[in-house]
Amino acid sequence: MRLVVNKIDTYNIKKCPCCEEVVSSKLLSRKETLTNKIDTYSLIHSDVVCNNCGLVYTSSRPNDIQVSSYYENYHPDSSTTNDSENLSRLKVINKYLDGQGVKVLEIGGGERSAFSKVLEKNGCLVSGVEVGNSFPINQDNDCVCSYYVMEHINDLHEYMLNVNRVLKDGGYLIFEVPDFEKFPLESLNEEHVNHFCRTSVEALSDRYGYSYIDVNQDQASRYFGMLCVLKRTSCLKKNRKSDIDLVRLKQIYFAAILKREEKMKQFLTIARQLSRSDETVLVWGANQNCVKLLGQFEEAGVKNFTLVDSSKYKQSINFMGFHVRSPDEVDLESFGAVLVCASTAYLSICNDIEIRPHQKNMAIHKVDYN
Secondary structure, eight states, rough: OOOOEEEEEEOOOOOEEEEEEEEOOEEEEEEEEEESSSSSEHHHHEEEETTTOOOOESSSSOOOOHHHHHHHTTOGGGSOHHHHHHHHHHHHHHSSOTTTTTEEEESOOOSSHHHHOOOOOOTTTEEEETSSOOOSSSEEEEEEEEEOOOOOSSSSHHHHHHHHHHHHEEEEEEEEOOOOOOOOHHHSSOOOOOEEOOOHHHHHHTTTTTEEEEESSOOOSTTTTTEEEEEEOOOOOOOOOOOOOOHHHHHHHHHHHHHHHHHHHHHHHHHHHTTSOOEEEEOOOOOOOOOOOOHHHHHHHHOOOOEOOOOOHHHHHHEEEEEEEEOGGGGGGEEEEEEEOOOOGGHHHHHHHHHHHHTTTEEEEEEEOO
């Protein structure tokens, strides 16, 4: 069947979201496909890099109403956290604040995230707000935290004004974002519009009245993340010229785009080979890798495939127009190849396949576009 994709409209911005610099260098335009609980969308990112602070960002911002609707129907298991991530985040909070009685506002985790429950057990007074909802009225939070949220934010200026309204002087703004310099492919996600480096975070702290306490990759809760700790002060600093290596940032960007294109070609070749065979393909994992793969299946003419995922939620929805089955429901001997889109679970899936009856010559491919 043909994939039905809805286009998300865009509008252009002329100033850097971090430092307001109007001079930027054009990079590339790239078309991305997004999916949520009810629909599939296409979005054009027109990427540029700020000549002052080094932020790589999309100058063509997605329509606010459309993108708000997209996130309202977000896959619920797309933003879950595990115990290790929660513990890592708690250690950072405890490093700068005494947990007992500390007021913490978490942005982007909803009203009752798994991490907020961990904070409460640690003695914190926790409130939460989802992006797009009204911020609370209280202005005396000791800490505002967010994890993998700010890369999604269309209007960073409005976001930071809201943060400043609810964070007291001397309070901490603690957040994690993908580290563009070390993990550019993870940052250049189909949904992300801001791609942060150290100098762009420094520019953000200057613009909104923060002391630059710490920015590092080692203490981030996810391998591709950058932990940022800022402390609010009572005065705004003059926007300074950042010491950036613009040539290096461009090289990082184009190397990442080239790597992704090479992977796209690799999987398109596999898809074309499969389309010439009569064997049915098993696609394991209904996620963003799967979205890209199904687009390549359509291009290559692959029609004989079955989609499986262990998530009961994924099994309950219409994923891009396809029914998702449980891995336990399928007979592996019916398939000539398996394409594993759940790349983080690749080894465990291979072990699962190994102990179940399957064709001896069945090819197993790991599908990961990052």
